[in-house]
Amino acid sequence: MSTHANYFDRRFSLNLLHPKFWLSWVGIGILVLFSLLPACIRDPIARVLAKLVMKIAKKPIRVARANLTLCFPEYSAQKIDDLITRNVENFAMILLGQAELLLRGEAHLRKRVKVTGLEHVHQARAHKQPIIFVMPHVWGIDYAGLRLNIELPMVTMAKAHRNDLFNWFNNRMRSTHGGGVYMREAGIRALLSELKQDNSFFYLPDEDLGPDKSVFAPFLGTTKATLPVVGRLAKAGNAQVMPIQIGYNQKTRQFDLTVLPAIKPSTMQGKENEALALNKAVEQVILAYPEQYMWFLRVLKTRPEGEPDIYS
Template sequence: MDAHTAQGPYRVPFHPRMLHPRYWLDWLAVGLLALFAFVPPSLRRLLAYPLARLLKPLCRKPVAVARKNLASCYPHWSAAKRERLINQLLVTFVCTGLGLGELALRRKSFLSKRIEIDGLAHLEAARAEGKAVVFLVPHMFALEYAAAGLAMTGLPMIGMIKHHRSPVLNWAAYRQRLRFGGELFHRDAGMPTIVRQLKQGNSLFYLPDQDHGEHCSVFAPFFSCQKATLPVISRIARCSDAVVVPLSVGFVGTDGRARIQLDAPLPLAKLDKDEEARLLNQQMERLIGRHPDQYMWFLKILKSRPLGEPKLY
């Protein structure tokens, strides 16, 4: 039903088999997202609070992961403060989910008012030099808004996508992410594909906070603990002659508009692996710190542990 190769662009054409009754609940979910696309953001946020309270008992495993992550990164916080942040995370998660339909259906003129970009001068300077940009960004809930906002500026971009089990949700996500142009590749496409696309002038997001395992990573300080970090972004930038621009994104204001902040490019040319890992984690701390209640603390970002330390999850 899905046509793509590991290295080539990801394709998800519509197929009549997607209309089979087994997928009707998925179509219902897509229909609800389409409906909520036209609900005012302020009302969606009001609905998110009771829905988040109902959702919390059903999300015991991700909530447990978030508690362990926060206890490791913010041991000086009280348990009550960490729990308040988790409650806010759930609200943001629900609110983000209810609003995803607007990225797929609302007009560009509407979305341009919902997405702000600060620091565009850094992007314009890179493009004036003919360089592609690797955006260094944490896993924030507003990430899809950042991708849409940058694509609407006319920036040629590629994205990495994970294959959904549901062909309907896969097709819907594919259409939404390519609405303003660009190409998608499967997340297993590999570094040669990424470098090739950057050399062709396409930019992309790089999220260094994922845990790729201790066998290929370097442990470096991350808040109040040590985190396994993959120090490859300098090699990617060097091979493709790209610049690395830190990016943060979060929902702000009473209307919940998304604000993207671009910072000055990072100096990565003369760093060894340990130095690069430390710099990447420092950047993640700084970028997450702008919107700590909107970071995906539910992810197992501390799965790998230094020698002698017990497993966290």
């Protein structure tokens, strides 16, 4: 890690050439090679790879099925299986191309990501306000972050990977356009400091951080533990809160990114109201491209008293 305890170190170190990382280098090399291929060649290969993932990723698929069963009780088992299949397919397509975010320039990124709704960003910037973009865990999140970083100064926050090489590679990629990458341990105070320096960032409100300080609120077909902190953060940092939708279009082989209007501050007054507003924003993003949400995450780990663990 860098001398600044809150940031990931993006500099290359000779330690990353240690033999323990050689297999990881092979994996990165494969991703680099795929990212150099045109999407019309890469996507069919990804579809084949997705079939292999379906056979070996048994545990993540069980988690995804549990999430989908609870979130969409009206779905048949067949419909859930179809959604999981499409989810894995989109994961493979986006993963195989992701190294392009590090290797290709701004012009390529503008071509790959089609943006609508930038007028909401421009309006906030005209009022000298930074933006907290609400974005749940979707496969195209890095494309969204880097594309918006072209439009305005941004930072991000990421969980450290156990593999130092992957830490270096991912965070070099995420800072391609100058944005800093905080470690999660930096906390909310670091983000508030960035807002006051006119830097925007993504907030991922769908992660289950446990019952401490969380509030249960309706979420799709169930309830979810949500941490209500964005409203206060936005108020303290004079920021607007805007949901973001992004999905990979297999026909155009582009990402469609939509910036939605800012959430009204009045709807986030009080913890319960804020949790409800955040969950509604997350629903809006997920339902735009339900096949591209990271259903493999344990986002419903914390359950109301008396409800069983859905993942056991």
